[in-house]
Amino acid sequence: MLAALHNPMVKGEALVGYGRVPTPGTDLPRFGNFLPGFPYLISDDVSGRFVPEEAPVKIVVALLSLVLAMPATALDVRIHPGQDGIYQYEVDARRGLSTVLIQNLAILQQDGQPVRLTDVSINLRAGDRVRQVLRFDRADLTTTAGQMAALQKAGVLDLYDFAFQRRQYLGEKTGLASSETVAAGTALIMSSIPLLVSRGVDSMRIVARGTDPEGKLVEASVDIPLLQREQRIEYGFPLRGAWLVAVGPGLSEPHRWALNEEFALDLVRIGASGTTCRRDCTKLADYAGWGADVVAAAGGDVVSTVTDQKETAERLRKPSESSDAFLKRTMAEQQQLLARGAAGVVGNSVVIRHEGGEYSLYAHLAEGSVTVKAGEKVRKGQRIEKLGQTGNSTEPHLHFGIMDGPDPLYARSLPVRFSGLTTMDGPQPPVFVQSGWIVEAR
Ligand SMILES: [Zn+2]
Numbered sequence: 001m002l003a004a005l006h007n008p009m010v011k012g013e014a015l016v017g018y019g020r021v022p023t024p025g026t027d028l029p030r031f032g033n034f035l036p037g038f039p040y041l042i043s044d045d046v047s048g049r050f051v052p053e054e055a056p057v058k059i060v061v062a063l064l065s066l067v068l069a070m071p072a073t074a075l076d077v078r079i080h081p082g083q084d085g086i087y088q089y090e091v092d093a094r095r096g097l098s099t100v101l102i103q104n105l106a107i108l109q110q111d112g113q114p115v116r117l118t119d120v121s122i123n124l125r126a127g128d129r130v131r132q133v134l135r136f137d138r139a140d141l142t143t144t145a146g147q148m149a150a151l152q153k154a155g156v157l158d159l160y161d162f163a164f165q166r167r168q169y170l171g172e173k174t175g176l177a178s179s180e181t182v183a184a185g186t187a188l189i190m191s192s193i194p195l196l197v198s199r200g201v202d203s204m205r206i207v208a209r210g211t212d213p214e215g216k217l218v219e220a221s222v223d224i225p226l227l228q229r230e231q232r233i234e235y236g237f238p239l240r241g242a243w244l245v246a247v248g249p250g251l252s253e254p255h256r257w258a259l260n261e262e263f264a265l266d267l268v269r270i271g272a273s274g275t276t277c278r279r280d281c282t283k284l285a286d287y288a289g290w291g292a293d294v295v296a297a298a299g300g301d302v303v304s305t306v307t308d309q310k311e312t313a314e315r316l317r318k319p320s321e322s323s324d325a326f327l328k329r330t331m332a333e334q335q336q337l338l339a340r341g342a343a344g345v346v347g348n349s350v351v352i353r354h355e356g357g358e359y360s361l362y363a364h365l366a367e368g369s370v371t372v373k374a375g376e377k378v379r380k381g382q383r384i385e386k387l388g389q390t391g392n393s394t395e396p397h398l399h400f401g402i403m404d405g406p407d408p409l410y411a412r413s414l415p416v417r418f419s420g421l422t423t424m425d426g427p428q429p430p431v432f433v434q435s436g437w438i439v440e441a442r
Contacts, residue, residue, distance in 0.1 A: 347391020
């Protein structure tokens with residue numbers, strides 16, 4: 001699902017933490033037609049801003065004593081996915097930096113009087129010590145609520161239901177707050193909050209504060225562990241030879257902003273020309289990666305395949321087409337594909353179940369290339385298909401990801417370290433790959 005399944009709340013590069021997230025993808029070999037991501041709709045950055053560490057720590061301490069004196073409140077803070085823990089992705093091992101993305105954060109007023117929210121703060125902690133604080137003030141919350149209401153009105157929350165999943169974690173009946181005031185049975189939803197965290201940070205406390213109609217302080221909070229994923233299965237790379245990680249799990253990449261493909265990869269091959277395609281790049285066979293063997297990343301059972309999607313060169317960029325026109329056309333096509341559900345988006349594809357309830361997804365495969373069937377056992381490294389151009393894809397590439405369930409749209413994406421890779425630094429131990437890396441699978 002190349003690029004395309006952007007969370008619509010996201011625009012451009014994310015500014016997080018105390019600095020700009022490294023974007024290793026910027027100085028790379030040129031892509032052919034590959035769109036490594038585009039904003040699907042509108043909307044301003046909602047990442048809020050960081051404030052100096054000291055003051056909020058004092059505020060938090062002061063407020064904790066107030067909380068004890070306050071009456072019980074129906075206000076609730078939830079995130080989705082990851083209420084019991086959210087995954088970090090290591091982006092710079094030497095500097096000890098990882099990224100975390102809160103996909104959805106809801107401040108829910110279950111019953112009782114309306115609460116006018118004053119601020120929401122995210123306190124990143126190493127043990128008991130607060131190390132970084134991200135604070136959204138009332139103006140931020142008002143803006144965010146207005147944006148979400150507009151998206152709902154435009155039908156975007158339903159079209160992209162897999163990215164918001166609000167019924168799953170808020171229930172069928174919960175309404176959406178359209179301002180910073182949450183009345184009974186409504187929630188203010190914040191989407192896509194990026195964080196750059198330093199080594200040692202292992203949890204976050206999210207605190208929402210507001211006032212009731214009498215002006216009394218109301219507060220709710222939740223503690224969420226920030227997890228380094230323990231990987232029991234050793235995954236190999238799903239392709240052989242040298243490949244460019246065109247889209248990895250960096251915050252500057254589109255996959256990261258949708259919970260079903262947060263840690264997935266888009267992989268392309270760079271040809272002799274130094275780009276992914278040759279000649280005028282209008283035929284599938286012009287692309288260096290097209291038709292390459294795709295192999296199982298680990299042994300397991302095939303649980304589902306899609307084999308009836310047609311391959312076409314129609315979605316490639318035409319030589320006469322401006323990048324704006326191509327983007328516009330791609331966005332329109334993405335909407336049509338989304339309306340057809342998972343098969344429309346992933347195209348020809350295979351899902352394999354591995355031990356411990358993990359699943360691997362191989363998407364956008366060539367027409368007529370899938371050689372395995374549901375129920376079949378496959379071994380690690382077995383050829384299962386060929387790289388192609390079906391589904392939501394702007395040029396031939398493999399979309400690969402590990403998930404916690406078999407549904408490519410609704411499962412949660414999981415971080416994965418690959419074994420058997422060589423990079424420009426030489427052979428690697430099991431490694432998290434980054435956008436822009438050229439890797440060779442041994
Ligand atoms: Zn993709």
